[in-house]
Amino acid sequence: MEPITLEINEDNWKMLKDGAVKFEQIDLFSIPVPTITYKKTKELDKKVVNTKVNGVTKKQEELINKYKVHKNINRIIHYGGGGIGIELKRNEDFETIYINKQGVEEFKWSKKLAVMYMDKVIFTAEGYEDIGKQVEIGHTVKAYHGKELITGEIVHIYGIGNEILNINFLYQGKMCQTAIGRRAVVEILN
Structure with missing residues (x-):
């Protein structure tokens, strides 16, 4: 079937609208796909990959x-x-x-x-891990947000193993909220 090129003007639009010109749909499987053949150039050595990630050398x-x-x-x-x-x-x-x-x-x-x-x-380091594990919703904490030390209230705990804490804190006079890891907590203030 030969493709049709149709300029849309007022007369052609009326023909399209009235159904005088029909368009056929083509399905994906009717499109010819070129086949590509590969030639094997060399035999690769079969090596066993070490999948053990728990070991320390x-x-x-x-x-x-x-x-x-x-x-x-x-x-x-x-x-x-x-x-x-x-x-x-x-x-x-x-x-x-x-x-x-x-x-x-x-x-x-x-x-x-x-x-x-x-x-x-x-x-x-001694005591480092324990501080973050003790944090609960409602605690006011000091924690690192990037390189900056912030003070705020924990409002939500989520994530795998409840490792993520949402903290509300004051930043440049505005109330902000961000997510931090438990390991970012330096001190529990209440």
Whole structure:
């Protein structure tokens, strides 16, 4: 069937409206699809991928033991992908050192890295974890929002393991609300 090109003017519009010109629909399966063939160029080696993400390597263990006694240690995280995050407190800021699966320090990040559901906090500074776990709705807390320390009331708790807290706080004279993790809580004021 030959495609029809139709200019829409007043006369053509009347023909369309009256049903003098009919359009046919085409279904998806009527459209020809070009076939592509691939030629195998080389045989790939079959390697077993290590899917064990819970294990810590000996080199990682050595670095964990080294940093556990560091005076500025905040927490140590074992990431789901196998890497380790060493979180150090630097004055009011944080620095995270990422150690890959081979136990090599890969990079430093000038803030906390997020802890996801597949990650595991394997070490925390004394009392750090307990403060956040004690927070309930109605508590007034001091907590980090980015690099800034805020004070506000917890109004809602949600998320996997109730890890997320909604906090109402005053910012530049305006009442604001945001979500923070339990680990951001520094102090419970009431």
